Amino acid sequence: xxxxxxxxxxxxxxxxxxxxxxxxxxxxxxxxxxxxxxxxxxxxxxxxxxxxxxxxxxxxxxxxxxxxxxxxxxxxxxxxxxxxxxxxxxxxxxxxxxxxxxxxxxxxxxxxxxxxxxxxxxxxxxxxxxxxxxxxxxxxxxxxxxxxxxxxxx
Numbered sequence: 001x002x003x004x005x006x007x008x009x010x011x012x013x014x015x016x017x018x019x020x021x022x023x024x025x026x027x028x029x030x031x032x033x034x035x036x037x038x039x040x041x042x043x044x045x046x047x048x049x050x051x052x053x054x055x056x057x058x059x060x061x062x063x064x065x066x067x068x069x070x071x072x073x074x075x076x077x078x079x080x081x082x083x084x085x086x087x088x089x090x091x092x093x094x095x096x097x098x099x100x101x102x103x104x105x106x107x108x109x110x111x112x113x114x115x116x117x118x119x120x121x122x123x124x125x126x127x128x129x130x131x132x133x134x135x136x137x138x139x140x141x142x143x144x145x146x147x148x149x150x151x152x153x154x
Contacts, residue, residue: 006057006058007097007100008056009054009104010054012040012053012066014040017033017037017040023064023088024036026089026090027087027090036085039052039084040066049068050066050068050069051065052066052067055097061089062095063087063089063100063101064087064101065085066084066086067081067117068082069112070082078116079113080118081116081117081118082117082118083118084119086102086119088101098131098135102135120144
């Protein structure tokens with residue numbers, strides 16, 4: 001368990017689910033309980049393929065990060081970490097919680113031989129994009145493409 005003043009990094013636990021959902025709802029404006037429940041269950045069931053960390057202060061959860069490890073997706077021949085979600089409660093922002101979460105993930109990924117992490121975010125999420133920039137992320141050499149699954153009118 002890493003600490004910084006009274007902040008501590010630890011594994012995310014099933015008992016953290018309500019607080020994670022609460023923080024996320026504050027950040028994104030809606031509750032995504034099902035998403036977090038499925039991710040946390042997967043992380044606990046398959047610890048070799050997932051990382052789930054938390055930062056707390058005085059027993060209060062201030063931040064969380066969930067990451068999965070993929071091998072072979074999109075033609076990549078080495079393991080790649082995919083940061084699915086990171087969140088820091090408003091009262092934890094500016095205290096280094098996000099940096100502690102990233103450092104904790106990096107240390108665990110290094111032990112597993114994973115040398116690359118990817119994530120994606122809406123380009124209008126300026127604060128999060130600034131955080132990712134400060135955390136060492138840069139634009140990838142890939143484009144994310146999307147299209148409607150509705151029938152094309154020709």
